[in-house]
Amino acid sequence: MSIQSRNAVVERPTMRQAEQFGLPYLHRMHPLAKLLPTTLALVALFFVHDLYTPLLVGGITLLLLMTGAQVTRRLWLALLVGLPVVTVVLAVTIGFWVEPARVADTPLLFTIGAYEFRFGAFVSGMITSARLAAIVVLAMLSGLTIAGTDLIRASVQQLRIPYRLGYAGLAAFGFVPRFQRELQTIRRAQRARGIATGTGIGARLRRQLTTLVPLMAAALRHADRVALAMDARGFGYRSWRTERHPVPLRRRDWWFGTGLLGVYVSAFVAGALLG
Structure with missing residues (x-):
């Protein structure tokens, strides 16, 4: 599987992946x-x-x-x-x-x-x-x-954007594939329970609407876990941070x-x- 196909949901190949491949x-x-x-x-x-x-x-x-x-x-x-x-x-x-x-x-x-x-x-x-x-x-x-x-x-390292904001955005990138998996799980569960079945436009609209509440609940759970993890790792307590993945200019x-x-x-x- 190519880099693009593996990362199509989240992002393009990183600089490190581009150099490697x-x-x-x-x-x-x-x-x-x-x-x-x-x-x-x-x-x-x-x-x-x-x-x-x-x-x-x-x-x-x-x-x-x-x-x-x-x-x-x-x-x-x-x-x-x-x-x-x-x-x-x-x-x-x-x-x-x-x-x-x-x-x-x-x-x-x-x-x-x-x-x-x-x-x-x-x-x-x-x-x-x-x-x-x-x-x-x-x-x-x-x-x-x-x-x-x-x-x-790069914005954190070269433009000096506060890393607490930058890495919160970085965590948001990880939400996208997780939400897609969560949505697939919710839809499979609804099909197994016979909720919002059908092939018409009305059925499709009902399926979309019925996934909003459980998907929102999953988003809140994930956001709470990320916030706790960031606090546990001391995000924001110091004005600088050692970078694990530097993006050198x-x-x-x-x-x-x-x-x-x-x-x-x-x-x-x-x-x-x-x-």
Whole structure:
């Protein structure tokens, strides 16, 4: 069983697992070296109004995913075929809402009855849809290559977030598979007792509703155990803590993060000049 399949419920492969199993380079980089440049680029995209910048940023990010991320064939198909198709369709849809007088002097693409769809309307819609596509790809770069546990540990170790908060969040990651097992147990018990049986929409809704109370009770029990365990281990009694799983920020991570930020800045500058 692959690392991704074993960790699909909880998180992506950690840096240690990526090094051990020889995963592509993006998985081996420090999470903050990937997250900070992509987050800055994502926020900056909301303030650009040209077509070239999101195309450049999205293309660079897609190239990074192609060369440095472990991606399934289905996701590759979605990125290389589905995303461009959706972007163009969304651009045409948005273009229908552009005021015709604004684009009256641009070439005519097609007509629908008395309505004339012009190139300027398509470009206007493409600016918005390309920006959305670039935001999606940027979010995927972080989401596909950063393990949640690594990000929390890096935030505690490098960003100096209080470790009591960080490791409470780390414990929450362990709740997800536990809750799934608990939900399966509850549903099996309900089927054995003949509770909320049936195949219709009403039966499915009843099954969902009847699992809420026992699942909430299980969540409270698990939260109480985690709180007692954290208190027993002295969480919060000192301002520092020895790390069992350090996430080191190495020289190659600095170079990668700085270079990625420089590439994105260059893309924004080039887009502004071309636009």
